[in-house]
Amino acid sequence: MDESVIDRAVYAELRDTTGAEFAAELVDTFIEEGPSMLAELRSARTDGNAERFRRAAHSLKSNGNTFGALKLAALARELEVKGLDAESARDGAALVALEAEYARAAAELKALRNG
């Protein structure tokens, strides 16, 4: 397991304050909802809709922080604060990085949830 993906202390606190069963359910929800948030980011970018883009990035940041997926949260926050870039190549690269980090975070969380 790569401890740089999920901050163990944050996840442990979440599990302790809400209960192991609930924390597992919450992970499942995040894994269910994550792909649609990423898809929303892409579609907002295609449509040039800055508000939807910012909101989707904001949502991913918020969830990243909840689970201790700190790198994911940082990447999402960057997109939220910067907004849609005039130079879309940069957004493209940032999105690819975000999607890759999401995949890592989801895999780690799945492992933590079962362990």
Add this chain to the structure above:
Amino acid sequence: MAEDSSRLLIADDNKVNRLLLSRGVELLGHRFALAENGRIALEKLRSEPFDLLLLDIEMPELDGFAVLEQLKADLQLRDMPVIVTSSVEGLDNIVRCINLGAEDYLPKPVNPVLLKARIGASLEKKRLRDRQKALVRRFATPEVADDLLQSGFALGGKRIHASVLFSDIRGFTALVESQGPEETIDLLNTYYMLMFDAIGSHGGVVNQMIGDGLMALFGAPLPLDDCAGSAVAAGLEMVELIEQFNLERSAVKKAAIRIGIGVATGDVVAGYTGTQQRATYTCIGDTVNLASRLEAHTKVAGHGILIDDATQRALGSSVPIRTLGEVLFKGKAAAVEIFAVAPPSQTNASPGDRAPLQFSR
């Protein structure tokens, strides 16, 4: 469910956040409902009772700022406590929430200990506000109470044109001595309920209750179009309600009760007096004294409702009035003309009839 359980609305567009907040609320022993955006949140707030709103800022359709603005403009919802839970960027956004009336701001992810403390504080504040409202409603109609709560309880008086009504139960002391204390309290409760009903339905406000007596204002704290007419109409209704009440009493072989009412109209000085901790709406002036003297004089005059000249002049011809001539009241330099208002059932009495009004039949 615990008795002090409150109902919270959680508005957040993100499912993970909604679940997490609802879990926190549930663990605190409160009930909750969920809204996915600001529009749905407002719909729920307007159709169901809630004690507190946990509000996200970034939401589709209607965001948290818009919800705060609409709550502020809504008379029914302006006091709804709101705790903003958000990870919105920028201090200016947090300041904006507070300026729009949010009670508190909690950054996400929300710390459960902080959530518990803030929810507890907000609910306690709401309970205090609700208790204050309930207290105000005890001496004012809901409309007046709302006005008072909105304008705040500024201490200090102002001169207002109003009608003052005094009323009490005739022979109350003898009545108290003839029955047990429980029965007296019971009687007073029924009596006050009937009197409040008659006064409130004509736009009046009861501002004092002393034993079996009460003082009501018409035209203060809120202006009334026809304060004299409203006060006299309330007086007539009070007499009528007592007559009905007496029918019930006579059915169980209890003595009829009679009331005396005095109404005077003119300038009064009214306002809140006291301290910020304990204030009462007070009304003083010659008009108040005169109304009180008129009420006391009903015993002598043998009429149930006595009014002064200003009240009489403001009344239309629809109310039958009898001139009783001038009376010199204690504490008054000059004699004043007084008038009796005859209830509709008394209009056929002969002009010289000074017999006490019978309310029992």
